[in-house]
Amino acid sequence: xxxxxxxxxxxxxxxxxxxxxxxxxxxxxxxxxxxxxxxxxxxxxxxxxxxxxxxxxxxxxxxxxxxxxxxxxxxxxxxx
Numbered sequence: 001x002x003x004x005x006x007x008x009x010x011x012x013x014x015x016x017x018x019x020x021x022x023x024x025x026x027x028x029x030x031x032x033x034x035x036x037x038x039x040x041x042x043x044x045x046x047x048x049x050x051x052x053x054x055x056x057x058x059x060x061x062x063x064x065x066x067x068x069x070x071x072x073x074x075x076x077x078x079x080x
Contacts, residue, residue, distance in 0.1 A: 002079045005036035005058075013040055016068035017075065033058070037079050040071055 003023040006014045017024045017040075025032060033039050036058045043062035059078045063071045 002037040002075075003035060004075060005033050005039040007041045007063075009042060010040060010063055010071075012068045013063060013071045016072050020072055020076075022075070038075050040075070 001021050001023055003025065004017050005025050005027045006017065008026050008028060014024050014026070025036065027033055027039060027041070038058045038061065040061045040063050043064040061071060061074050061078070066074070
């Protein structure tokens, strides 16, 4: 199953993805995203000070304004 990195504050999303069988890791540091197939972030602290130096080979989902179910659907569509 895919490895999904999820921002720490999104506990409801972490639980929903685990229930669907995904390997979920918390994104505590930039390096945590390196091995993930997909990353879910709130978008609230993205690109602070105009610096974007984090890179990941997986796609990034901005969960701002989305329910946990909507995030799960987005993850599923992106990792297919």
